[in-house]
Amino acid sequence: MKAAEDYLSGQVILIDKPLEWTSFQAVNKIRWAIRKAFGLKKIKVGHAGTLDPLASGLLIICTGKMTKQINIYQGLEKEYTGTITLGSTTPSFDLETDINKSYPTGHITEELIHSTTHQFTGTIKQFPPVFSAIKKDGKRLYEFARAGEHVDIKAREVEISEFDITQINGLELKFSVVCSKGTYIRSLANDFGKALNSGAHLSELRRTKIGDFNVNDAISPEIFFKQLPGIEP
Numbered sequence: 001m002k003a004a005e006d007y008l009s010g011q012v013i014l015i016d017k018p019l020e021w022t023s024f025q026a027v028n029k030i031r032w033a034i035r036k037a038f039g040l041k042k043i044k045v046g047h048a049g050t051l052d053p054l055a056s057g058l059l060i061i062c063t064g065k066m067t068k069q070i071n072i073y074q075g076l077e078k079e080y081t082g083t084i085t086l087g088s089t090t091p092s093f094d095l096e097t098d099i100n101k102s103y104p105t106g107h108i109t110e111e112l113i114h115s116t117t118h119q120f121t122g123t124i125k126q127f128p129p130v131f132s133a134i135k136k137d138g139k140r141l142y143e144f145a146r147a148g149e150h151v152d153i154k155a156r157e158v159e160i161s162e163f164d165i166t167q168i169n170g171l172e173l174k175f176s177v178v179c180s181k182g183t184y185i186r187s188l189a190n191d192f193g194k195a196l197n198s199g200a201h202l203s204e205l206r207r208t209k210i211g212d213f214n215v216n217d218a219i220s221p222e223i224f225f226k227q228l229p230g231i232e233p
Contacts, residue, residue: 001229002227003038004038004039004040007034007043008064008065010063010066011063011064011066012062012069013063014058014060014213015058015061015219015220016059017055017057017058017059017221019055020054021053021221022053023047023050026059026061026221033225034228037230037231043063046062046067047059047061048069052096052186054205055207056205056206057080057205057215057218058215059207060073060210074181077161077180077210078183078209079208080185080205080208081177081205081206081208082174082175082203083175085171085173085200085201085202086108086193087103087200088101088102088103088199088200089101089103089193089199089201091130092186093129093202094189094202094203094205104198107198108196108198113173114165117163120163120192121163122159123158124157126156126158127153127187129184129186129190158183159179160180160183161180163177164176164177185202186205188202189201189202190202
């Protein structure tokens with residue numbers, strides 16, 4: 001069992017973030033648990049790359065002096081798996097918001113699906129979702145979106161080294177992606193639908209790798225809490 005000094009000198013904790021938790025909540029809960037377990041007034045805790053509430057998977061959490069490594073970890077290549085649903089879009093590009101438009105899908109073939117993935121590998125430009133935490137004029141984009149205000153968003157260059165459709169179940173496409181920092185998989189799903197002359201949204205997402213860190217080596221928050229003295233999940 002680790003001691004207070006271990007967390008203060010610096011630990012890298014691999015957490016398998018549950019659905020519906022924000023990354024901010026995960027950091028706060030872990031910070032609170034470490035402070036309570038060891039009677040600490042304060043300790044630095046941060047994460048190396050946000051996961052949306054509707055995404056699960058690998059979250060790197062750093063404590064103490066290891067928080068200085070966060071920028072390095074954030075810059076590492078990331079791997080995701082998930083599901084893209086064809087034929088409909090949402091304002092947030094995922095299931096955070098309701099479907100707002102439906103599109104024909106009768107022209108979409110498996111061959112078209114697989115060939116279209118090639119448009120999204122290499123260096124590409126994508127527009128971040130308006131429902132995102134990116135700041136513009138001192139406000140988060142999602143604040144403008146929720147207030148119904150229009151905001152101009154600039155396209156960003158990202159690198160996608162792999163984009164594979166691994167399974168096709170009707171309108172549901174299972175996929176895997178390996179990409180650079182700053183890539184929005186929600187935007188990829190939305191753009192993929194447009195490229196198919198239809199619509200699409202992200203209906204499931206899981207982060208499986210960050211650099212050499214693998215979700216298979218991660219633990220649930222409940223298991224982490226059990227490793228601390230006097231902390232019940």
